Amino acid sequence: MRHLAHGRVIVRFGRSTAQLVSGDLDILSAEERERFSAFRNLVRAVHFAGAHAGVRRFLARELGCRPAEIRFDRHPCAGCGRVGHGRPYIRYPRTGWELSLSRSGPYWLCAAADGVRVGVDLEPARRTGFAPLAPAVLSASERGYLAALPEHRRAAGFVRCWTRKEAVLKAGGIGVEAALAGVDVAPGERRARVRLAVPGCEVDSWLVEDLRVGPDHVAALAVAEPGV
16 A cells, blocks of 8 residues: 655545455444445445555544544535535545545545645556547547557556546546536646636635556545636
């Protein structure tokens, strides 16, 4: 596991084991344990429990509380109003910390920031069948970036665009019903400024950058631009 500091943002990248770790279920909420029990695949259930327990332990150290004491909730999605995929927040203890979580198989990625909107996304680097999606979700400049890459690198290039977009959308608190092709994440730049106006959000400028999480995954972090 790695513990990284990105200015005002703390990022934790972790990996769940293939077996349930002693104590993991004990620190989850009743709702999280219900979700764990609902999985038909035991491995996926263990990965879910390991990720959420890891996030709780990570946040408990930052907040100065016990992992089991933390209570999460969600804001309504700024796009559709549903809370099922809205921006998560910490209901207890009372805090100004913002957070974002992404999972991929046994791997999980969490970012937290005190008083700053944040979003992360984690995806497998190897993806097939992306070509039909590109016109609908990539901007013209992003499609140009993809076309300029060697063919064997285009799948990873597409995922790089996708993770950056997801990270920005999560930070803004809006789901994928946003017009993805209109969110240009400048994949050719190490760190990019992205414009995204979200109803009810005072921020419309975001900084997005890639995170190094190993050769098999691609990840991105988005934060509200300082001073905006």
